[in-house]
Amino acid sequence: MTEKLSRAQPVEVSKNDGEPRFAHPSEKEFAQILDFYGLRWDYEPRSFPLRWDDDDKVLEMLTPDFYLPDLELYLELTTMKQSLVTHKNRKIRLMHELYPEISVRLLYRKDFHRLLAKFGFGPLIESGVEGIDRVLLTERQINQKVEELGKRISRDYAGKQPVLVGVQRGMVCFMADLMRKLPLPLMMDFMSISDYGGDEHTGVRITKDLDIDLTGQDVLLIEDIVDTGMTLNYLLGHLRAKGAASVEVCALLDKRARRIVDVPIKYVGFEVPDEFLVGYGLDHMEKYRNLPFVAVLRAEGG
Ligand code: 5GP
Ligand code: MG
Numbered sequence: 001m002t003e004k005l006s007r008a009q010p011v012e013v014s015k016n017d018g019e020p021r022f023a024h025p026s027e028k029e030f031a032q033i034l035d036f037y038g039l040r041w042d043y044e045p046r047s048f049p050l051r052w053d054d055d056d057k058v059l060e061m062l063t064p065d066f067y068l069p070d071l072e073l074y075l076e077l078t079t080m081k082q083s084l085v086t087h088k089n090r091k092i093r094l095m096h097e098l099y100p101e102i103s104v105r106l107l108y109r110k111d112f113h114r115l116l117a118k119f120g121f122g123p124l125i126e127s128g129v130e131g132i133d134r135v136l137l138t139e140r141q142i143n144q145k146v147e148e149l150g151k152r153i154s155r156d157y158a159g160k161q162p163v164l165v166g167v168q169r170g171m172v173c174f175m176a177d178l179m180r181k182l183p184l185p186l187m188m189d190f191m192s193i194s195d196y197g198g199d200e201h202t203g204v205r206i207t208k209d210l211d212i213d214l215t216g217q218d219v220l221l222i223e224d225i226v227d228t229g230m231t232l233n234y235l236l237g238h239l240r241a242k243g244a245a246s247v248e249v250c251a252l253l254d255k256r257a258r259r260i261v262d263v264p265i266k267y268v269g270f271e272v273p274d275e276f277l278v279g280y281g282l283d284h285m286e287k288y289r290n291l292p293f294v295a296v297l298r299a300e301g302g
Helices: 002-007 025-036 082-098 109-118 139-156 172-179 230-240
Strands: 046-052 058-062 066-068 073-078 104-108 132-137 163-167 187-193 206-208 218-226 246-254 267-271 294-297
Touching: 025 066, 025 073, 025 109, 025 132, 046 082, 058 082, 073 082, 073 109, 082 104, 104 109, 139 172, 139 246, 139 267, 163 172, 163 230, 172 218, 187 230, 218 230, 230 246
Parallel strands: 073 104, 163 187, 163 218, 218 246, 246 267
Antiparallel strands: 046 058, 066 073, 132 294, 187 206
16 A cells, blocks of 8 residues: 555646647636636646556546646546546546645536636626626635735734725625725725716715814825825825824725826835726726626727
């Protein structure tokens, strides 16, 4: 037995550079789905010897189609053909026995999305993917970042009682997640502003102001995304005029390349490219806010 175990070592599959040569169209389709969700993958990276003859010659092995490093998972794709499934199931069972520390599973074509949904990906399948180009920030990346920001903010505001101010409505996911990472006695309030897009002359206008009196308070303005910086610039002026002790900004996304007004942002989640983003609170004509990740909207006509 010990002898057998010592032979159970994965073998790296040598590869040429460039596009992997998929053995089956469904593999390519799966790779595209993984790309869409921003999940890294490796096609057939290694083989797992399963059976040897007396001279240690490998008689049988399994080369799983995909390895997903983010999930530490090997996947072998299969069709519904029963003879194939039985054969592959046997191999997977052998692999579980010989390589117990490695996660591997058989995946039916129809289960692609269900598997990804189980790992927090794939909700779009029900709510409609049309309009989305690709996922920019996965749910996992966002969670990690929110956790980091929460730690920094908690440290900086230790002993204080900040007022979190959100500007409706894009910050809803970010603020809800972030505030639960702040073990501080905090308060929260919201304001609404008009779109500056319509009439250039009116500029930003407050349509619903804060209810909490900010005099002497430590205010932390929570923003979904800072683009030109015009909105933020206006809001900072408005909040400072209320006699707060301090006003700082925490923005999940920073589209720095588009900045016109130089505004100080103390806490930034991610710097993002100059593309139109939706999801995790961000909308396009009020749609897509409920996506658990941040995605790039497909360019019109694209
Ligand atoms: P700024 O005044 O910085 O140009 O604009 C900031 C506001 O524009 C954000 O609060 C957000 O409402 C909107 N915005 C800017 N870029 C995007 C984007 O990529 N996607 C979405 N959904 N809204 C954006
Ligand atoms: Mg906004």
